[in-house]
Amino acid sequence: MARTPSPDLELFKRGVLVRMTRVDSGYGASTVLVGVDFEARTGEVALITGPAAAGKTTLTHVLRLALPPRSGRLVILGVDVGRASPRSLASLKRRIGYVAENPVFVEQWSAFDNIAMPLKMGARKARDYVDDVRELVDFVGLGEAADLPVEKLSGAERRRTAIARALAGKPDLILADDPTANMSPADGRRIVRLLSEMRRVGAGVIIASQDESLAECGPILRWRIEHGRISPVDHPATEDAEAFE
Amino acid sequence: MRNALSGVERALFWTLAFAVFAAVAAGLAARAVDRLAANYETERTNYAIVRVLAPEGREGVAAAEAALALAPHVSSAAPMTAGRAAALLRQWGGSEVRAQDLPPLRLIEIELEPALDPTADINGDIVAALAQGGVTADVVQAPDAAGGGGLAGRVAAAALWGAGLFALVMAIIISLAARSLAARRRELVTVMTDLGATHDQAVGRIGDEAALLGFYAGIAGGAMAGFAGLSIMLLAIPGASVETLPSMILPMDLAPLIAAPIVAALAAGVGARSAASYFHGQAARLG
Structure with missing residues (x-):
C-alpha cells in the first residue's frame, strides 16, 4: 500500500523550498526574529536586505539549522524542522549549501580539498569527484588558486572557494550571508551573479546583505528585514500565495 | 591523516610516545620486581640446611641423608660438597676460599616441597x-614465617598496583593531550558540522585520527621501553646475552x-572524541 506523502513533502514537490510561519528565534535571553513569515521557492533568488543588526544573519542561522526556532513553524525542503530527528536534520543540512559571512575552512588544506569536502563526506572516491570539483573551480573562477592552501588565498578567493564548496553537494537550497562583504562592487556583483546562476539548475538561492543594489544583478525577489520582522518588497503574486498565512 | 605529523601533531605524537614509554617501563619494572620476589620467596621457603652432630663422620651424613x-x-x-661450600662462602664473604682448605663438612642441603603450609613446623x-633415623642434628636454616615471610608477595603486589596506577595516570595524560588534536581540528569539526555531518561522523573522524596517532605512539613508546628493558637485562644480569x-x-x-598501543589508542581516542563532541555541539547549535 503506497504511503500518502506528508503535506510538507507535497509543499516541497510544488516547489516551496522554505516556509517560515510566525517564527521567533534568538540567542539566550534576547529574541532577534519576531513572527517571521517567509517563503522561498525553487528557481528563485531571494535577496533579504536590511540595516546592521536587523536579523539577517540570525535568519540565515535559522535557515541553515544552526539556530532553532523558539516558536512558529519552519519547513525546509519538505521537512518540518521542529519535529525532525537529529539524523534527519543532519541529512537536511547536507541539502543546504551555506556561504558564511566569514567562511570557516581547514586552512592548511588546498582550496580544492576544501571544496571537495561535502563529496568526501558522502564517502565518494576521489576519482569520482575530481572532475566535478574542477568544474566548480572553473565555474567560480578560482583558477590556479584552487591548488593553494586556503590560508594563502585573498578575501575574494576565499569567498569563491566558499561558494564552490556550498555548491559541491548539489544543494536544493543555497544560503549566502553577506557574500559581498569587503569586496569591490564589481567583484560583489560577480559573486551574486554566480550564486544566481544556480536557480537555472532548480535550486533556490537566499542572499542576505546590506547592499540593496544587488537586486539589480538579475531577476531577484526582494525582502526587507528590520528589527527582526521581515516583509516582501514588490513581490508578484504566486500560486501558493493563498496558502501562505 | 593529512599533515598528521607536522608541527603540533609531531609534538603530540612524542608526548604520547613518552607517556607510553613511562607507563610501559613502570609495567616492566613491576613485572621484574614480581619475578624477583617470586624467586626470592621460592628460594626462601624451599631451602633448608641441617648440621649432623652425631654420629660423626661419613656414616652420620649417610644416615642423615637416608x-x-x-x-x-x-x-x-x-x-654439601666442599666445592659448593667454597662457592657459597665466596658469594657471601666476597673473599677467595679454596675448597681444599675447608674442614670435613657435616652439612646437608635440603630442597623442600613447594607450597608448604605456612603453619607447618618444618624445623621440628x-x-x-x-x-x-638415629641421627642427632640441628637445623641451620629453614623457612620461618615470622622472619619476613610473605614480604616479597606484598612488595610484588605493591609494585604491580603502583605500576597500574602510574599507567592510569599516563592514560589520563594521553587522553588530555589528545584533546589538543581535537582543538587543532576544531575548524574541521566546524566545517563538517556546517556541511551536515552528524555528531558521530564529525566526532568519529577526529576520534579515529587520535586513536591511530595513539596506536602508533603506543608502538613507538612500547618499543623504546622494550629496548630499554632488554638493555638493562643485558647489563644487570650476569651471564645474560642476546x-x-x-x-x-x-x-x-x-x-x-602488547597492551601499550591498544590502551594508548583507546585513551587518545576517548580524549579526542570528548573534545570533538564539545566542538561539534558548539558548531551545531547557536543561541
Whole structure:
C-alpha cells in the first residue's frame, strides 16, 4: 500500500523550498526574529536586505539549522524542522549549501580539498569527484588558486572557494550571508551573479546583505528585514500565495 | 591523516610516545620486581640446611641423608660438597676460599616441597625425622614465617598496583593531550558540522585520527621501553646475552608491551572524541 506523502513533502514537490510561519528565534535571553513569515521557492533568488543588526544573519542561522526556532513553524525542503530527528536534520543540512559571512575552512588544506569536502563526506572516491570539483573551480573562477592552501588565498578567493564548496553537494537550497562583504562592487556583483546562476539548475538561492543594489544583478525577489520582522518588497503574486498565512 | 605529523601533531605524537614509554617501563619494572620476589620467596621457603652432630663422620651424613629421604616436606636432600661450600662462602664473604682448605663438612642441603603450609613446623619435623633415623642434628636454616615471610608477595603486589596506577595516570595524560588534536581540528569539526555531518561522523573522524596517532605512539613508546628493558637485562644480569634472553623472558612479561598501543589508542581516542563532541555541539547549535 503506497504511503500518502506528508503535506510538507507535497509543499516541497510544488516547489516551496522554505516556509517560515510566525517564527521567533534568538540567542539566550534576547529574541532577534519576531513572527517571521517567509517563503522561498525553487528557481528563485531571494535577496533579504536590511540595516546592521536587523536579523539577517540570525535568519540565515535559522535557515541553515544552526539556530532553532523558539516558536512558529519552519519547513525546509519538505521537512518540518521542529519535529525532525537529529539524523534527519543532519541529512537536511547536507541539502543546504551555506556561504558564511566569514567562511570557516581547514586552512592548511588546498582550496580544492576544501571544496571537495561535502563529496568526501558522502564517502565518494576521489576519482569520482575530481572532475566535478574542477568544474566548480572553473565555474567560480578560482583558477590556479584552487591548488593553494586556503590560508594563502585573498578575501575574494576565499569567498569563491566558499561558494564552490556550498555548491559541491548539489544543494536544493543555497544560503549566502553577506557574500559581498569587503569586496569591490564589481567583484560583489560577480559573486551574486554566480550564486544566481544556480536557480537555472532548480535550486533556490537566499542572499542576505546590506547592499540593496544587488537586486539589480538579475531577476531577484526582494525582502526587507528590520528589527527582526521581515516583509516582501514588490513581490508578484504566486500560486501558493493563498496558502501562505 | 593529512599533515598528521607536522608541527603540533609531531609534538603530540612524542608526548604520547613518552607517556607510553613511562607507563610501559613502570609495567616492566613491576613485572621484574614480581619475578624477583617470586624467586626470592621460592628460594626462601624451599631451602633448608641441617648440621649432623652425631654420629660423626661419613656414616652420620649417610644416615642423615637416608632419614631425610623419608622425612615430611623434603623433596630432596644431598650433602654439601666442599666445592659448593667454597662457592657459597665466596658469594657471601666476597673473599677467595679454596675448597681444599675447608674442614670435613657435616652439612646437608635440603630442597623442600613447594607450597608448604605456612603453619607447618618444618624445623621440628626435620629434626624428628632425623632422630627416628638415629641421627642427632640441628637445623641451620629453614623457612620461618615470622622472619619476613610473605614480604616479597606484598612488595610484588605493591609494585604491580603502583605500576597500574602510574599507567592510569599516563592514560589520563594521553587522553588530555589528545584533546589538543581535537582543538587543532576544531575548524574541521566546524566545517563538517556546517556541511551536515552528524555528531558521530564529525566526532568519529577526529576520534579515529587520535586513536591511530595513539596506536602508533603506543608502538613507538612500547618499543623504546622494550629496548630499554632488554638493555638493562643485558647489563644487570650476569651471564645474560642476546642468545639467552629469549629463554629468560616469559610471555607474561610482554603484557605491558602488547597492551601499550591498544590502551594508548583507546585513551587518545576517548580524549579526542570528548573534545570533538564539545566542538561539534558548539558548531551545531547557536543561541
